[in-house]
Amino acid sequence: MKMFLMNTYNRFPVTLVYGKGSWVYDINGKAYLDFTSGIAVNVLGHSHPELVKAIKDQAEKLIHCSNLYWNLPQMELAELLSKNTFGGKVFFANTGTEANEAAIKIARKYGKMKSEKKFKILSARNSFHGRTLGSLTATGQPKYQKPFEPLVPGFDYFEFNNIEDLRKKVSDEVCAIFLEPIQGESGIIPATKEFLEEARRLCDEYDILLVFDEVQCGMGRTGKLFAYQKYGVTPDILTVAKGLGGGVPIGSGRCKRKGKRAGAGRSRHHVRRKSARMQSRCHGDERADEGRFSGRSGQEGKVPSGKTFQNERKVQRGGRCSWYGIDDRDSIFRCGEQKCCNEVL
Numbered sequence: 377m378k379m380f381l382m383n384t385y386n387r388f389p390v391t392l393v394y395g396k397g398s399w400v401y402d403i404n405g406k407a408y409l410d411f412t413s414g415i416a417v418n419v420l421g422h423s424h425p426e427l428v429k430a431i432k433d434q435a436e437k438l439i440h441c442s443n444l445y446w447n448l449p450q451m452e453l454a455e456l457l458s459k460n461t462f463g464g465k466v467f468f469a470n471t472g473t474e475a476n477e478a479a480i481k482i483a484r485k486y487g488k489m490k491s492e493k494k495f496k497i498l499s500a501r502n503s504f505h506g507r508t509l510g511s512l513t514a515t516g517q518p519k520y521q522k523p524f525e526p527l528v529p530g531f532d533y534f535e536f537n538n539i540e541d542l543r544k545k546v547s548d549e550v551c552a553i554f555l556e557p558i559q560g561e562s563g564i565i566p567a568t569k570e571f572l573e574e575a576r577r578l579c580d581e582y583d584i585l586l587v588f589d590e591v592q593c594g595m596g597r598t599g600k601l602f603a604y605q606k607y608g609v610t611p612d613i614l615t616v617a618k619g620l621g622g623g624v625p626i627g628s629g630r631c632k633r634k635g636k637r638a639g640a641g642r643s644r645h646h647v648r649r650k651s652a653r654m655q656s657r658c659h660g661d662e663r664a665d666e667g668r669f670s671g672r673s674g675q676e677g678k679v680p681s682g683k684t685f686q687n688e689r690k691v692q693r694g695g696r697c698s699w700y701g702i703d704d705r706d707s708i709f710r711c712g713e714q715k716c717c718n719e720v721l
């Protein structure tokens with residue numbers, strides 16, 4: 377039967393049949409202690425009774441409906457994720473690579489709103505962001521990229537944890553910086569706090585979206601729900617997958633309102649959402665303002681254009697000063713000229 381499967385991985389000569397907790401069992405009943413956990417997927421172990429129950433319960437009710445309709449598990453999980461990170465809205469996908477594709481598209485569209493030239497995306501050498509074409513291009517590893525060239529244009533790479541190199545690559549043409557707070561694929565290599573802080577600072581200075589890919593290091597694997605919470609450096613977009621579903625495929629991108637509302641290729645499976653919701657027994661509420669902008673926040677008022685707004689931000693850059701607000705339709709606008717990005721993707 378193996379002959380019918382494409383040869384995408386070098387597999388071990390073991391055929392697994394079931395698992396319980398940290399153990400998996402092969403076709404001959406031989407037990408193995410599972411140190412792989414599906415590469416950071418089975419964060420509750422195998423066949424966790426609550427996870428199994430959540431999947432079963434939901435499968436008996438509704439496995440699938442399209443995004444033409446609302447459904448409760450989707451909304452509840454989005455709320456959990458938003459309230460336990462930095463607020464903002466959630467886009468659901470099926471995998472980590474799709475979550476990163478969404479982040480790429482949000483960043484490109486955000487950049488385009490500013491300038492036709494603002495489309496460059498920077499990521500770290502030896503990073504891993506997935507295998508679809510955009511995420512593969514962001515993945516700074518030629519060994520994965522070579523067979524699929526030409527890749528997506530507009531990407532460049534910096535050396536991880538090298539502040540000088542990052543500074544050299546940043547310009548007004550950059551719309552996003554992608555980073556894993558802890559690189560996974562290339563060994564477990566944590567970013568230094570100084571490096572993440574400098575990335576944050578540069579993003580603020582150049583109006584760049586900071587994207588943290590926590591597909592592998594997120595979901596409680598560092599002791600906090602997400603690794604960025606340990607560093608105290610908040611991204612604009614957070615991508616999460618793998619452990620979020622505990623084995624059921626799911627991906628999500630959380631985005632601050634700066635570049636909001638992703639819309640294409642959504643995942644619609646409630647079973648995933650339900651199991652992911654179960655996974656998200658989240659730690660404290662970290663919705664507080666991230667301090668990204670100077671000026672007041674979280675207040676209601678009027679911008680100079682006379683438009684009512686909430687959560688306005690004042691951005692000081694290069695001597696210029698602009699007001700950003702979020703109106704009652706959740707649209708982002710800039711002082712005077714409404715810049716609605718309701719259809720980011």
Ligand SMILES: Cc1ncc(COP(=O)(O)O)c(C=O)c1O
Pocket residue numbers: 415470471472473474476504505506507556560561589590591592593617618
């Ligand atoms: C950091 C990181 N990002 C993205 C991905 C891609 O996730 P997926 O395999 O769910 O597409 C991975 C997978 O290993 C990963 O480690």
